[in-house]
Amino acid sequence: RVIASWRNKWPLLSAYFRYPEAIRKPIYTTNAVEAVHRQFRKLTKTKGAFPNEDSLLKLLYVGINKASEKWTMPIQNWGQAVSQFSIYFEGRLDDIIKL
Template sequence: MDAIHFHARNEGRIVKRAVYIAIGIDMEGRKDVLGMYVGQNESAKFWLSILNGLKNRGVEDILIACVDGLTGFPQAIEAVFPQTEIQQCIIHQIRNTMKFVSYKEIKPLMADLKRVYAAPTEEVALAELDSFDEKWSGKYPKIAKSWKDNWANLSTYFKYPEAVRRLIYTTNTIEGFNRQLRKVTKSKTVFPSDDSLLKMLYLAMIDITKKWTGHRQDWGQIHSQLEIFSEERLERL
């Protein structure tokens, strides 16, 4: 789940709208857009309605949900799909914690932070996070604190082998989709309504997903790993 932002008219005013996009990969290794939603009052209740909608439309289970740090979303997932593992997006976490870092210090700080999220095991990652904290907390105390506060959902991917990690660790699929949507909508600075915004995005989605044929090249390896980790759940599907 990720968001892109647009401007639309609402009761005579121009307002910024977040459009949340859910993309899923089924057990055949094929990706699809599960839904696009205009957010207005994002809360656990809002996310709960989205997840119940997905379930009512036929989504039986979600093995791993990769999400941005959206307030109330993990709780809503747990309520509808209680066995789902939450992976908070590493890329968004990096962006959110790098906002106020001095330009001159971004490169060395990022090199130290990479030792955390690219560590071979969770134990090594935690040790590297402590080292990062000791080195940088004097200047940037909020960075390590944010990672530690969110660690339960940031560290999910460490239990999996490299092939599965790549699937849930990267955001290439959804960010690539968002870029294509922006290409289609870039000439439209303000949409007359939320409905017109969604209609244009829907038509763009139809064109984009026509090219989504076949499954991931590494799906055989990923599927065999998921079968081991989630054997009983997959047997029920």
């Protein structure tokens, strides 16, 4: 079943390999996402309930701002990755990053 699933979905899965390694690594690296989820779980696990959605969002906003102060590890080869992103996704970064 697993092999059949891979074969059926290979056109979607293989799209990843069309990009150079400078782009592939930031795409498949999930450590940053997992760190954010871990912070969110730490913030919410001791709370029983929230009076409304805004109170939850405020807690997460303040918590993530505080946690981001500790995130000092730079992404390896980020300059090269940004250059590659700007080539493969032309125009999508223009409003955010001046190249």
